[in-house]
Amino acid sequence: MATQEHKSPQRRDDDVADDAPEPVAPSGGAAQVQDADTDDVLDEIDGVLESNAEEFVRGFVQKGGQ
């Protein structure tokens, strides 16, 4: 059941395994796909995306969770 304490993660980002591979853009990836609706999707997102992305991201802060 719910507990109220707020626990912070103990581990830091630096501990992520060093041998983890670099993210790779998949071959034949979306960048090359020229779907007819490509621009539509981006326009649609542009239309609703928070105008100040940096501030929005900075403001999205969550407290403890399972």
Place this chain on the structure above:
Amino acid sequence: MGIETEYGISVPGEPTANPMVLSGRVVTAYALQQGMRAARAGWDYEDEAPLRDARGFDLARGSADPSQLTDEDDPTLANVVLTNGARLYVDHAHPEYSSPEVTSPRAAVTWDRAGELVMRDAVALLSGPGEPGVNLYKNNTDGKGASYGTHENYLMSRQTPFSDIVKHLIPFFVTRPVICGSGRVGIGMESKKPGFQLAQRPDFFEVEVGLETTLKRPIINTRDEPHAVTDRYRRLHVIVGDANHCDVANLLKMGTTSLVLGLIEAGAVTQDLTIEKPVATMQAISHDPSLQTKVRLADGRQMTAVQVLWCYHEMAEVWLQRLYGSDVDEDTAEVMRRWSDALTKLERDPMECTRELDWVAKLATMERYRARDGLDWSDPKLRAIDIQWSDVRADRGLFNRMLAGGRVEQLIDPAAVTQAVKLPPEDTRAYFRGMCLARFPREVAAASWDSIIFDVAGESSLQRVPMLEPERGTRAHVGELLDSSHSAQELLRALAQAAE
């Protein structure tokens, strides 16, 4: 089975707003709109004595202390049972929707999506004049070090040795993010390294097995709280997964996990797929959208995550063939078909799964953005898209826009989802719970997964109905009884008679 989801919560422009109080507002606002008071149909935390009645119902009188039932002024303890059998409450500074118990992956997806509508309603209620303007997000991290869970629950036999579950489930959980990951911008708990990864949760896991859920998170969680007859059942509490938006990914998450658990329970796992360093491997897999990362098994073999999942698929196929021949039920057949379909496409080119899998849909969209605007993975715009992707609002949530635009596959009819906001599944005890709340909201003093406490006028004591058998209390079992009872009093009397 069932899915519990903690939603991310924020008030735009007010990052320091108290999330526990806000989460309480979410629960109370929704409950009020439904004509319930959040503390009225409260939660019964008391554990139940072993069930004696084989029919699944046993009336116990006066077992609850009336002080449990006094209204709580503290909004952070807000808690309500909905007429669909779900629980809506505040957990760890997040509003949480715990779906009712269901018996199929399709139903799990349906009532999980009903939860999205509940949260969307709550956001609308709190966006009016004088309201705080809360936004809710169906995701699992803020990208700054905090993670909150989407937990799956599966009913299992108590007889299955836990060591078998641990041994055969870890390799599956390490590799399944290639199918059911939700995609995330940023590597590491605090996203210090720029990049895209398959899933939201893996960077927050540190050990293989353990009891914790908020720190030192384990791939296999050992919480043993069956909410059912303890001798007979185990509730496997799975904390390693992401919240899914895509129906197909969600269906596969629940369906393939159920099948693997079925294999384990039947002793039908014929291959030892034990992975060396499971935690690091799960993270490496999540960090590699090319899916080429090789998993090193304890026996020296090396294969990709997709190949490991193919092994599970093959074992499930053999097992089902042996059990049912060609007479496999439709739900199972659908999961098997979509599972092999997804693995085939992922092997060929993951981008073929943009309509089915969350991480692929998200990555494809972001790659287009990157190509158009020349954005680096550290660009705040991509992180903003990542967060807003899971905004529950129909107009602002980017996934919801993709869905409305027909760009992702929808498995569940929206009308069925809307219905599931109000109605419980009919084939589990959630039916009895939900119907009691719908029919007799004034008389239900408290409820929990495995009990309902009635406070009936004219009775000097409270009356508790235990529900320790998850497959009792179905429509087939109690539907007629409920239909023919015109008051809670009549219902209780009829239940007592039925139990004799």
